[in-house]
Amino acid sequence: MAKKQKRPSVKALQQACSVTPESARADLDAGRFREATAGFKALLKSAPAGEDRESLRDGLAHAYAGRARQLGAKGMHKEALVMWENRAALGALPAHPDHAVCLLRLGRVAQVMPMLEDRSLKADPGSGALLLGHLAAQMLAGTAGIAEALPAEDPIRVQATVAEEALDAYCVGNDQALAQALKAIPFRSPYRDLVQILKALSRLDPAARDHRGDWTEEARSEAAKLLDRIDDDSGFARLRDAARLALLSEIELAPKLREAGPATRDLVFSLRGWPAERAVLWNELQTLGDSPQPKELLRLMFRHRRVLGETWVHERGLRLLLPKPQTGAKWWIEVGGKPLRKIDGYLLDAWESEADPDPWKVVTYWQDYADLLLAAAEHRVEPGSETALRIALVRRRAETLFQVLQRMEPDSDPESLPGTIAAELESSLEYDPDDRATYLGLIAYYLRGGKALKDARRILKRAQERWPTDKAVLTAAMDTAIAGGAFKKAATIAADILAVDPINSGVRERLVEAHLAHARKNLKDQRPDLAMRALALAEDWSRTERTRERLDLVRGLAELLAFDPQGEARLQAVAESLGKGLAARLILLLEADACGIPGARLLKQLGLTKAPTPDVVDLRAFFSRVRAHLDTGAKLPSEVGGTLKAPLKQTARLKLDQGEMESICETLRRTDLHDVRLAFAEAALKRWRGEPVFELHAFEARHHGVVPWNIPMREMLRLEQALERARDNGDSRLVHRIIEILSGPSLPFGGPPRGGFGGGFIEDEWDDEDEDEDIDDAFDDGGMAGRSIALLADMIRTLGPSGFRSMMQMPGPIGESMRAMEREIGKEALDVLINALAADLDARDLPFADPGDFNPGPSPSTRKRARAKRKRR
Amino acid sequence: MTDPFLILGVPLDADDAAIEAAYLAGLRRASPERDPAGFEALRGAYEKIRTRRDRLAYALFDQTPPTAADILAKAAPLSDPRRPKRATLTALLRGEV
Numbered sequence: 001m002a003k004k005q006k007r008p009s010v011k012a013l014q015q016a017c018s019v020t021p022e023s024a025r026a027d028l029d030a031g032r033f034r035e036a037t038a039g040f041k042a043l044l045k046s047a048p049a050g051e052d053r054e055s056l057r058d059g060l061a062h063a064y065a066g067r068a069r070q071l072g073a074k075g076m077h078k079e080a081l082v083m084w085e086n087r088a089a090l091g092a093l094p095a096h097p098d099h100a101v102c103l104l105r106l107g108r109v110a111q112v113m114p115m116l117e118d119r120s121l122k123a124d125p126g127s128g129a130l131l132l133g134h135l136a137a138q139m140l141a142g143t144a145g146i147a148e149a150l151p152a153e154d155p156i157r158v159q160a161t162v163a164e165e166a167l168d169a170y171c172v173g174n175d176q177a178l179a180q181a182l183k184a185i186p187f188r189s190p191y192r193d194l195v196q197i198l199k200a201l202s203r204l205d206p207a208a209r210d211h212r213g214d215w216t217e218e219a220r221s222e223a224a225k226l227l228d229r230i231d232d233d234s235g236f237a238r239l240r241d242a243a244r245l246a247l248l249s250e251i252e253l254a255p256k257l258r259e260a261g262p263a264t265r266d267l268v269f270s271l272r273g274w275p276a277e278r279a280v281l282w283n284e285l286q287t288l289g290d291s292p293q294p295k296e297l298l299r300l301m302f303r304h305r306r307v308l309g310e311t312w313v314h315e316r317g318l319r320l321l322l323p324k325p326q327t328g329a330k331w332w333i334e335v336g337g338k339p340l341r342k343i344d345g346y347l348l349d350a351w352e353s354e355a356d357p358d359p360w361k362v363v364t365y366w367q368d369y370a371d372l373l374l375a376a377a378e379h380r381v382e383p384g385s386e387t388a389l390r391i392a393l394v395r396r397r398a399e400t401l402f403q404v405l406q407r408m409e410p411d412s413d414p415e416s417l418p419g420t421i422a423a424e425l426e427s428s429l430e431y432d433p434d435d436r437a438t439y440l441g442l443i444a445y446y447l448r449g450g451k452a453l454k455d456a457r458r459i460l461k462r463a464q465e466r467w468p469t470d471k472a473v474l475t476a477a478m479d480t481a482i483a484g485g486a487f488k489k490a491a492t493i494a495a496d497i498l499a500v501d502p503i504n505s506g507v508r509e510r511l512v513e514a515h516l517a518h519a520r521k522n523l524k525d526q527r528p529d530l531a532m533r534a535l536a537l538a539e540d541w542s543r544t545e546r547t548r549e550r551l552d553l554v555r556g557l558a559e560l561l562a563f564d565p566q567g568e569a570r571l572q573a574v575a576e577s578l579g580k581g582l583a584a585r586l587i588l589l590l591e592a593d594a595c596g597i598p599g600a601r602l603l604k605q606l607g608l609t610k611a612p613t614p615d616v617v618d619l620r621a622f623f624s625r626v627r628a629h630l631d632t633g634a635k636l637p638s639e640v641g642g643t644l645k646a647p648l649k650q651t652a653r654l655k656l657d658q659g660e661m662e663s664i665c666e667t668l669r670r671t672d673l674h675d676v677r678l679a680f681a682e683a684a685l686k687r688w689r690g691e692p693v694f695e696l697h698a699f700e701a702r703h704h705g706v707v708p709w710n711i712p713m714r715e716m717l718r719l720e721q722a723l724e725r726a727r728d729n730g731d732s733r734l735v736h737r738i739i740e741i742l743s744g745p746s747l748p749f750g751g752p753p754r755g756g757f758g759g760g761f762i763e764d765e766w767d768d769e770d771e772d773e774d775i776d777d778a779f780d781d782g783g784m785a786g787r788s789i790a791l792l793a794d795m796i797r798t799l800g801p802s803g804f805r806s807m808m809q810m811p812g813p814i815g816e817s818m819r820a821m822e823r824e825i826g827k828e829a830l831d832v833l834i835n836a837l838a839a840d841l842d843a844r845d846l847p848f849a850d851p852g853d854f855n856p857g858p859s860p861s862t863r864k865r866a867r868a869k870r871k872r873r
Numbered sequence: 874m875t876d877p878f879l880i881l882g883v884p885l886d887a888d889d890a891a892i893e894a895a896y897l898a899g900l901r902r903a904s905p906e907r908d909p910a911g912f913e914a915l916r917g918a919y920e921k922i923r924t925r926r927d928r929l930a931y932a933l934f935d936q937t938p939p940t941a942a943d944i945l946a947k948a949a950p951l952s953d954p955r956r957p958k959r960a961t962l963t964a965l966l967r968g969e970v
Contacts, residue, residue, distance in 0.1 A: 075970060105968045141967035171959045206953040210911045211882065211899035212874065213951035217908060239965040250874075250942065261970030263961055270957040278949030285941045294938065301939070307948045311885065315932065316876070316939040351936050386929070393930050435926070 019043060021056065028059055033067035036060075061087050065096060072098070077105045094120030097127040098233070101134045109138075109145035129190070130233055132156060136190035137235030140164065156190050163191040170198050178202060193229075193236040200226035201243055204271055213272065214249040223247055238264075246271040258286055277307070294320040295331050302336030318344060325352055346372050350394075354401065359417055363398040363424065370394040383431055392432030395424040405441055409449030418445070429462070436472065439463035443476045447483045448633060456480050471497055475507060482510070487518035491537065505543070512538045512547045519554050524596035528562040549574065553591040560605070561597070571606055580608065581618030582647060586625050589640040599639055611647035619651050620660075623667050636671040645676055652679040658688055665697040677701040692729070695722035696738055716742070875937045877918035879946040892922055 024039030040060035047053045068083035084099040095118035103112045112135070121127050136156050139146045140163055150157050166181035182195050189195075200223040208219030215223070224247055230240045242264040245256055253272075257265060269279050281304065288296045298320045305313045317337065321328030325348035329340055340348075346369045353365040370391045374381065381388045399405055399421050408418040422445060425438050432438075439459055446456035460473075460480050467473045474497050481490035494511035497504060515538030522531035535555050542548055552574050559567025571588065578584035585608055589599040603609050612618065626636065656664070661684040668677035678701035684694040699719050703711050719738060726734040874880055878887070881895040896919040903911030921935070922928045939947075 075968075077968075137966045141963050143967070167959060167962055171956050171962065173956050204954055209954070210902040210908055211880070211915055212903075212911060214911070216902070236966070238968055238970060239962065242965050242970075254941070263964035263969040266961040267957045267965065270955045270961065273952040273954045275949045275952055278945055278951075281945055281948050285944065288941075292941065297939070297941070297944070301944060304944075304948055308944065309885075309947070312947060316943070319936055319938040322936055322938065347933075354936075389926060389929050390933060393926065393933055397934065432926075 021052075021059075024056075024059060024063075028063055028066065031066065033063045033070060036063035037067060057090055061090050061093055064090075065098065068102065069098060072102055072105070077102055081106060094118065097121065097131045097134075100131050101233075101235070104134050104138045104143065107143055107145075109143060109149055113149045130231075130235075132190040133193060134235035136160070136163070136194075137239075140167065140191075140194070155186075159185055159189050159191055163189075163194055166194070166198055170202060175202060193234045193240070196226045196229050197236055197239055197243055200224075201271070204246065206273075209273075212250060215247060220247050242267040243271075255290075257282075294328070295335055298332070298337070299335035305336075318348060321348060322351060323355060325349070343369075343372055343376070350397075359398055359402045359404060359421075362401060363417075363420060366394045366397045367424070381431060383433055388431035392428040392435065395428035395431075396435075396438060399425060399441070405445035408445075410446055410452040410455070412451075422446075426459075433462075433466070436463065436467060436470070439466075440472055440476055443480065447479055450483055453480070453484055456483070471501055471504070475510070478507070478510060478514070482514045482517060485517075485521065487514050487521070487534070490514040494541075508541050508543060509547065511541045512551075515541070516547075516550060516554060519558065520595045523554070523558055523561060526561070528558040531558040532562075549577075549587075550591065553587065554595065557591060557595050557597055557602075560602075568605065571602075575606060575608065579618055579621070581612040581615055581622070582644065582651070583618055583621035583625055584608070585612070585644060585647075586622055586640065589643055590629060590637070593637040593640055599643055603643070611650065614647075614651040614654050616654050616656065619654060619656075619664075622648075623664055626671070627667055630667070630670050636673070638672065641671060641673050645673060648673065648676045649679040652676070652683040658684070658691070662693055665694065669697065669700065674701045674704045690722070690725060692722035692726040692731070692738070693734055695719060696734065696741065700741065874914075874942045874946055875940055876943045876947070877921040877931065879943055879950075880914055880918035881922070882950065883922075887922075889924060892919065 019039040019042050021043060024036050024043060027033075027036035027039055037060065040056050040063055044053065044056050044060065047056055064083045064087035068080040068087070071077075071080035071083065080102050084096065084102055087093065087096070088099065095115045100112045100115045103109075103115075112131075115121065116131065121131065132155075135146060135150075136159075139156055139160050147157050147160070162181050162184045166178055166185065169175070169177035169181055178198065182198060185191050185195050203219050203223045203226075204215060208216050210216055214220075224244070227240050227244055227247075230236060234240070242260070245253065245260060245264060246268045248256060250272075253268070257268065260268070265279070268274075274282075284300060285292070288300065292300075298317050301308060301313045301317055314337075317332075321332065329345070329348070332340055346365075350362075350365040350369045353361040356362070373387055373391050373394070377387050381391065402421075404418050404421050405425070410418060410422065413419055414423065422442060425442055429435065429438055439462065442459045443456050443463070446452040446459065457480060460477055463470075463473045464477065474493055478490045478493040478497070481487070481493060491511060491514055494507050494514065497507045498511070501507070515534045519531040519534035519538065522528070522534060531554070535551060535558065538547075538551055542551055552570060556567045556570035556574065559570060561567075575584040575588060578587060585603060588602060588606070588608070592599040592602045600609075629636065661680060665677055665680050665684070668674075668680065671677075677697055681694045681697035681701060685691065685698060688694065695718065699715065699722075703715070719742060723735060723738040723742065726738060878885055881887075881892060881899060883891055883895045887895070896915065899915045899919075900912070902908075903915050905912040920927070921931050
């Protein structure tokens with residue numbers, strides 16, 4: 001049946017009409033060969049004979065060649081050959097080497113041979129050599145008819161034997177024979193590219209691999225250099241490309257391997273030592289796509305559980321259920337898993353809890369996990385056994401994640417977060433008594449704040465029983481002695497440590513500190529004579545400028561107290577060296593305070609009562625000293641702060657950059673100098689109007705200790721605006737801080753009616769339902785967002801139970817929300833609650849108690865634990 | 874690869890000595906000077922499972938999901954490089970991919 005003539009489309013006709021030699025040339029230059037071909041053909045049809053026609057034919061020939069190369073690169077050799085033939089049909093054009101290559105690829109050797117005689121190819125040594133290279137490669141590939149078509153003395157025929165020998169020697173691993181064969185191939189041989197490839201491949205031996213199975217940099221770079229010598233149009237380019245792929249690292253390889261054909265993959269798998277099973281599994285993994293879905297990956301793992309190992313598949317597979325284990329657990333069985341055990345569920349819950357920044361959640365879920373381990377062992381766990389170690393590690397988990405004990409001081413409430421974590425750590429030592437770090441962490445925690453010395457000594461005793469000569473334990477013993485005022489004992493321990501570790505500067509520093517502390521204590525007891533003795537001991541160990549300065553200060557104070565005239569001169573000299581400004585005053589006042597000497601009197605005696613002239617350098621030195629002091633864990637004594645408050649406020653007008661002002665405000669946040677912080681924040685706001693971080697500092701400083709319902713609404717709105725600006729700036733840390741302030745320790749009963757606390761934009765996880773019937777739950781059922789019992793307690797303390805009850809009659813939102821609460825939980829429950837809170841009030845839970853402290857959040861009430869457990873599947 | 878046991882090439886029940894030996898052997902192939910990234914990976918893996926406590930902590934707390942590379946390494950670890958078959962080279966010379 002005659003084929004129906006296809007009519008050109010309207011679009012094609014339009015294109016033909018609009019084509020110009022320039023546009024066709026532009027298509028050609030841009031590699032749009034199909035368009036260029038169509039363009040030149042259309043132009044040739046209408047072009048008159050002459051020079052223009054020659055040029056158009058030349059353009060068409062280039063377009064055919066370009067398209068042929070494109071098709072050849074895709075392995076479409078037959079289609080490419082049509083293009084070459086079209087090009088040849090244009091007539092009077094020299095033979096193109098790539099045309100011959102294409103014929104060779106299709107095994108049409110007989111058609112290639114006449115081309116070798118083409119005058120233009122012979123005249124171009126590059127093209128000729130290229131074609132010979134292709135013939136050589138095809139000769140080795142076993143393409144029939146090449147040898148027969150070539151003269152007996154042709155290098156392709158002559159050197160084929162030795163090239164074959166080289167290939168065979170390489171494949172069987174006979175490197176000696178390989179070297180000999182390669183040597184026998186002349187430099188200008190058509191097989192020269194093969195020589196480079198085989199040399200490169202022979203570099204890739206087992207010794208050239210690293211632990212990941214990748215080639216060492218040296219081997220990789222040597223091989224790459226050899227492969228780079230081969231041109232892209234060489235007859236050996238395919239082999240070169242496959243070898244290049246094998247050089248990639250395992251990570252680089254994966255995506256490239258997907259695009260490679262079977263021959264390339266075979267070469268790569270062999271060179272990289274991939275066992276056959278790995279290749280099969282790799283193929284299977286490829287069907288899952290670039291980023292396999294956890295469910296599909298798990299299905300594959302279960303399918304191959306025999307080779308992967310049942311334990312490994314189970315343990316690693318559980319990780320694929322995260323971050324939503326409850327959803328994942330549903331398809332665990334669907335994809336071939338055995339039913340999850342109870343312990344798996346607990347483990348998944350504990351992992352999930354770690355995604356939450358709430359330490360209580362982590363403590364609770366890991367406690368449950370440890371309890372289950374213990375119950376499974378019927379509470380008979382040998383210390384040091386695997387189960388015991390697991391329990392110990394789990395009990396330490398919250399501290400490992402949150403370092404609560406590293407930041408907080410012990411308090412008397414065993415239900416507090418640090419109290420609970422300390423108890424967990426102590427419990428962990430029952431199961432794993434050999435973990436020195438836990439002892440040391442607990443000792444450091446109990447020493448902080450100086451209120452739990454007994455606990456520190458208790459833990460220290462246990463540690464010393466295990467490691468009597470350990471340096472870290474000895475150092476902890478020294479710290480404990482210093483904290484207990486046993487300076488002589490501390491000095492003895494320090495000397496013991498330094499005897500075995502003379503370059504231990506930390507201990508040396510601590511020893512000097514111990515003597516200094518002793519001297520200060522003596523000065524407080526009005527015993528300058530004893531203080532001088534302690535100072536003499538300290539001097540023996542002092543090595544740094546900073547400690548010498550402090551020794552000088554204490555010595556000066558001791559002399560002053562002993563009515564020695566040298567004292568005043570010594571202190572004057574120290575003040576002079578510090579610039580007689582705020583920094584000098586701070587150092588003098590801190591030391592005087594530590595020695596029990598009234599700072600104001602000291603400054604008067606030294607003639608330093610007049611406020612110093614504000615100075616940027618002095619101010620920087622001052623805050624550097626304040627930070628160093630606060631970093632030791634000490635607070636700025638109120639007398640020191642009181643004396644320096646006024647001159648400090650004056651320095652707020654100094655021109656510092658924004659970063660410095662921010663840093664100063666942050667430092668002041670750690671002190672009680674709220675007025676000064678406010679002065680700096682306001683000065684900063686004058687220069688950087690509305691800057692959210694300074695708005696936050698100004699707000700906190702202005703309303704420090706003020707109960708939230710006494711804060712004017714305009715102030716709350718201003719802070720909310722700062723929050724929006726911080727969000728716009730992308731400052732997530734600041735956003736978080738402002739939200740903490742706005743939502744945080746909270747208003748009772750839902751807060752003001754609009755804006756400020758309880759603003760709709762703040763989500764509160766406490767806002768969910770709860771079915772518990774304890775007192776705490778009365779708050780939850782009332783829908784009280786982010787409230788704090790402590791704050792409620794504070795209201796009761798301020799107003800008294802009866803005054804508090806009378807507030808319920810008040811008009812406005814607070815009275816209304818209290819009445820709503822009464823309606824919801826009943827008058828009786830509210831009375832029980834009020835009486836309970838009135839009997840157990842704690843000022844520490846006031847809002848803005850200490851902004852520098854870590855906020856442990858609500859306590860682990862039975863409600864929270866019960867809620868956590870209810871969530872469990 | 875994320876699994877430290879696979880990175881070090883040790884079984885799940887390897888003890889301290891076996892893990893240290895694998896680390897030292899790995900160091901010979903990935904020294905910090907010659908292969909900083911390889912060294913980092915090796916060091917990281919070693920630190921994760923160096924002691925019994927570390928290994929238990931890894932089993933309890935590490936939440937990293939397995940990767941395709943982990944699965945491959947676990948099912949069929951790399952063996953020594955092999956020389957390719959002559960037929961593979963012939964196919965590539967013929968122009969196959």
